[in-house]
Amino acid sequence: MAEKQYNAYPQQPQYGQNHHQPGAGNMQMQPTIGMQPHGGNRNAKNVPMNQKGEREWSNGLCGCCGDCGTCCVSCFFPCVVYGQNKTRREHLEQQGYPHPSGGESCGSDCFLHGIITSCFGLGWIFQIGERGATRRRYAIEGGGCGDCCTVWCCNPCALTQESREIQLEEESMIPRH
Template sequence: MTLQGGNRNVKNLPMNNGHREWSHGLCDCCDDAETCIVSWFCPCIVYAQNKRRLEYLERNGVPDPEHGGDACSGDCCLHLTITGCCGLGWLLQIPPRSSVRNRYHIEGSTCGDCCAILLCSPCALTQESREIGLEENSIQVTRV
């Protein structure tokens, strides 16, 4: 079995000083209606799935065969608990968003990540999911 693909700039966006824009705008979240809806009503699920998908890609170089796993993972429960107790679940979303931005050489900063999450957390989660999905879809596993 060999791997082909793994393009981290599937849309071939122009690079500026080694960085590029997001493949999808923050307000384009409705283009992935399913993820967007889940992000609005159960952000803990999308947070946990994005985190797992990204970690799996980084560790194995191939997409997570479970596409982020079960809805009730430890990361999901942690996000839900912190959000329910003190409304600070958004803080957990900063490191994974920064990891996505760094992995795909996307322009921005931690301050910008915080602003995107605070202004529209569901849109930010959907944007991250779509960016990870582009790489996952570009990887082709062929049998030798």
């Protein structure tokens, strides 16, 4: 009795061919859990999601010591970290891969934040919207009121927390061998 052999890699229909099967040739790759069609893994630490599909931050607000360099820069030059975070997140959204230079330290976002901080002490107001954009990108629970209180009360911690969240997505895109 001859054994039937199974081909582990069956021949797939080519696009544009009619194979009398509904949807033949129209298959598209779907992202896996945590992966997004444009960018990297937006939940690299697999933080559990709530019923609304939202989660907590990957690193706590007081976890800024996990990235002392960013925390120190954000204490003395918050405009620099704000500019980097904003350009890194926007680049991920628009291009689907990390910013080649790690974000713009001295771009227009940094300049505007720095001027408003120097003249009026209100640069943190820009960060409310940016923190909200970061939360939306990574499906992190919270709202505008919480964002406002966080950036006003602990600006360096908030900037570092956002930077670390973006960094997790960027690192998920680096091939591992």
